[in-house]
Amino acid sequence: MSSLSDKITQQIKGMPEDISFGYAQLIISGQQYQSAAKILERLQKKGVIRKLSKGIFFKPKITPFGEKIPGEEQVLKPYLYQDGKRTAYITGNYLYNQMGLTTQVSATIQIASRNRRIFVSRGTIQATAVKSYVDVSDENYQLLGLLDAMKDLKQIPDLDIKSAITMFKKQVGQLDEKRLLELIGYALKYPPRVRALLGALLTAMGKRIETKPLSDSLNPLTTFKLNIDETLLPSALEWNIQ
Template identity: 65%
Template sequence: MTRVSDKVSQQVKELPEDTSFGYGQLAIPKQEYLTAAKALERLQKKGVIKKLAKGIFYKPKKTVFGEKKPDEQQLLKPYLYQNGKRTAYITGDYLYNQLGLTTQVPAVMQIASRNRRIFVNNGAVKATPVKSYVDVTDANYQMLGFLDAIKDLKQIPDVDIENALAIFKSRLSVLTPAQRQMVIDYALAYPPRVRALLGAILMDLNVKKGIDKLSSSLNPLTTFELGINDSLLPTASDWHIR
């Protein structure tokens, strides 16, 4: 039987440089955490990893200028997993900045999860929890972040609506048909304005499959005030968007 220390060492060895991790990302049962902690302490002493916060470690990247410092996403990454599986993702203005929707970078990030409330305050980075609309996985978290951006469109700081629509169209256009169907299915769990705007954009992209799911989920008497007219999105009025 493989010893816990050997399992920990092997998993850390397989991690790429410039990566942070916590116990939740290691395939280690909770009853073995104490032994794992001792193994991680030995790896720290050898300089293989560094401790960032309680239960959070970092595998530094060596450069000609010394060790590279971890960025915010790397600092938050260990909080996004449980038992080796992703259960949360970074959302809010930090994500929207990464998507090119805003130039502003928030001092406090947001972490979305279905069943966890994740607060982070380790000095270098701060984050507060928001609830995701569906269970989060490695396969869907990027789609959920995209739908979050559609949901929060009017609240995104200094957002340019025309630029945002171009970004939304660009991201949807490169998805496979199967991926687009996944986005549509997840959108059904989101507020009606998300379904309406997604439907209008897909219609503008001449994507027909799955559109009826979105339209039938909407109240035909509801109007969505999003600051978008037919000159910005030719299909806006078809979805009662204005």
């Protein structure tokens, strides 16, 4: 027990303050969870950690205004992992607000996962499940969030379309060739309007990347009404976007 206690204590010591964690974030086996629960209980009594909800803890951060409680994203973080691996990510208006696409935030946060349905009700934090288009990992969840924003373009509240196109170009422009190819691969799993918009963005930006998989996946007779004209995206008509 003492070696496990030392192991957990050292792990927690190395964690930043104001960051939530659960059993999955501790490098321990499932068989050690019961013993770990007793160790975490003792650490709570010592004030080393605080309990957010069942199985979720955080290291308190003291500010001039008192003890800071982790925000929504930190509270939800342990739910995004399974056996130490990311299998879900936050999407919807909460994400789009962080991306600067809307000033509004839904009262219910959406959590996307391929094989899990995640629902959370913790005080004022409510989260519901949506299905992701591909398996989620630490390496791809940000790309999937970008594609989600393209998919939901017409549903994002108080969206400024010009600012959205600028943001998309900035995000895509920061990707190297390897990441761009990954983005295209994931986009092929998304609805046609996403593939068309990504293709138009890559074409307009002059990216030297093969967009043929995107164009080949689209019906040439389909028109995408996204309220985007050539003044915003010069290649819009080329990709049947209006």
